[in-house]
Amino acid sequence: MPSYNKSTRQRVADINLGLRVDRATATLPQTTAAAIFNILGGRVAMTAIVGEVTTILGAVGNMSLEANPTTGTTAAICAVVAAGTFEAGTLLSIDGTKATAMLGVNAGGSAMQSKPVVLPVGTLDLRLSLSSTGSVKWSIFYVPIDEGAYVEAA
Numbered sequence: 578m579p580s581y582n583k584s585t586r587q588r589v590a591d592i593n594l595g596l597r598v599d600r601a602t603a604t605l606p607q608t609t610a611a612a613i614f615n616i617l618g619g620r621v622a623m624t625a626i627v628g629e630v631t632t633i634l635g636a637v638g639n640m641s642l643e644a645n646p647t648t649g650t651t652a653a654i655c656a657v658v659a660a661g662t663f664e665a666g667t668l669l670s671i672d673g674t675k676a677t678a679m680l681g682v683n684a685g686g687s688a689m690q691s692k693p694v695v696l697p698v699g700t701l702d703l704r705l706s707l708s709s710t711g712s713v714k715w716s717i718f719y720v721p722i723d724e725g726a727y728v729e730a731a
Contacts, residue, residue, distance in 0.1 A: 594718035595624045600730035602631040602714035605705055610643055610651075612700035612731035613715050619723025622693040623701075628669035628713045634662055638707030641679055642671060646699035654694050655679045657706070669713065695722065700731060 600613055626642070639657035655671040658679040663669075670680045673692030680687050701717070719728050 595622070595720040596728070597716055597718050598728045598730055600715040600717075602712045604712050605634070605637060605709055606703060607708040608705065610645070610702040610704035612645070613703050614701040614717050615729050615731050616696045616698055616701065617727055617729065619698060619721065619726030621696050621719040621721050621726050621728055623690070623696050623717060623719045624693050625690045625718040626671060626701075626715065627687070627689070628715045630663045630665055630667040630669070630711060630713050632710070632712040633665050634660060634667075634711035634713075635709035636662060636707060637705045637709040637711070639705070640669075640681075641704050643702045643704055644694075644696050644699065645702045646697040648699075649697065651702070653704075654696075654701075660705075663711075693720070698726075701728075 637660040640660040641657040642654050643651050644654050645651045654675060656676055656678040658681055663681055664683050667681055667683050668687035670687040671690055672688060673690040673694055717728055721727060
């Protein structure tokens with residue numbers, strides 16, 4: 578396999594998935610939703626999101642992702658998953674269909690999103706139904722729809 582520098586590898590990801598923004602590992606929201614990414618300047622098409630459990634999760638109950646617009650009503654972008662106690666290394670994702678539960682496999686591979694999800698200006702939130710321990714780091718891939726639209730870690 579040829580040796581590529583990091584910027585070349587990142588450009589390949591940008592071509593295939595869009596721009597990437599990483600969010601450092603952080604503790605979980607407790608029985609509520611909390612922003613993991615801010616969507617600013619306009620709409621974006623999220624082409625993928627991947628979370629990696631970095632500290633084992635306690636019994637978090639149901640876990641899901643929500644689009645929380647600046648104007649309008651918060652809406653789930655996937656169905657809940659009964660997260661249980663995901664171990665460190667578990668990869669989390671969605672497939673892009675609202676009715677499908679968040680994907681998560683204990684320390685195994687996870688499917689990537691097959692359909693982009695349009696996110697409005699506002700935040701992308703992680704929601705948990707219970708209080709729990711643990712932490713997750715996230716990466717989002719997106720393509721701006723509106724001129725000046727971008728994503729940053731919350």
